[in-house]
Amino acid sequence: MMAGHGGVEDPAVGGPARHVPVLLDEVLAALAPQPGEMIVDGTFGAGGYTRAILDRGASVAAIDRDPSAVAAGRGLAESYNGRMTMVEGRFGELEAIVRDHGGAVDGVVLDIGVSSMQIDAAERGFSFQKDGPLDMRMGASGPTAADVVNRLKPGDLARVLGFLGEEKQAGRVARAIEARRAEKPFMRTLDLAGVIGRVVGRSPKDRIDPATRSFQGLRIFVNDELGELARALVAAERVLKPGGRLVVVTFHSLEDRIVKRFLRDRSSPPSGSRHLPDIAPATQTFEARNKALAASDAEAARNPRARSAKLRSGVRTSEAPRGEADALAFAALPSLADLPQTGD
Structure with a gap:
């Protein structure tokens, strides 16, 4: 489980926090793990969800792209007598990973965002309150936030932010980043946060740091978080058994909007059209649960980073998967693969 996620709504983002599984009781109620079942924890993090699922008697295939989380997970797996498999990978690759580890599953849980452990480690470059290299990668490969800030065209950078x-x-x-990087490239988190802070400023009523939103945008872009989420939802539709449960916890509006649209699209009753007789009506591949659940006042008081969390869930029907989801389309953004080289 990856706790302590920071969205725009989260005033505590960037500061130190103890790892606390968010909405754990609600997740377990929606996921309903049973002895003998196989559950996929697509975002292992510090293992909060995985431990709770294992303690309910189910088996877990846990996925994480962070090598340090994977190393810790493999140690945990040794304590559960073969009921846990730890896999290094992206949750957007969920379908291929599940196929490699036994096929269809009874549940999928996803906790979207950055973990408190990653934020609190200055060397990972996620925090605008601690000085560190401008990295922000959840995994160990690919372009860093410094690459994006120093090389992306100003118009594309503005779209990302x-x-x-x-x-x-x-x-x-x-524009301020463009002017400053012409003199000296950005390499450190506090350097970038300082430039952003001078542009955005801070009103007495603003509860968040001026760099919060820009750092969020960079982190999501560097890790392709929305694309990973969209791919994971479609993959979950493919690997869940009839009656299988999908549970997703999000921490800001962009993520929640994708999950909401996916479940609404997939749970809408089939409907045809007399004007288009040759087009088959869409099938209902999920039964959506109740509206989004939020953390209780008591949990939010104990763990400020739970304040922006929302949980949505659905139950897989017996209908064949529908494949790519038009409902997941979002604004076109520059691609990391096309990041300009230095001097372009």
């Missing part, structure tokens, strides 16, 4: 970070002053921030 504006859409993924929901930063209202994205254009001004991007």
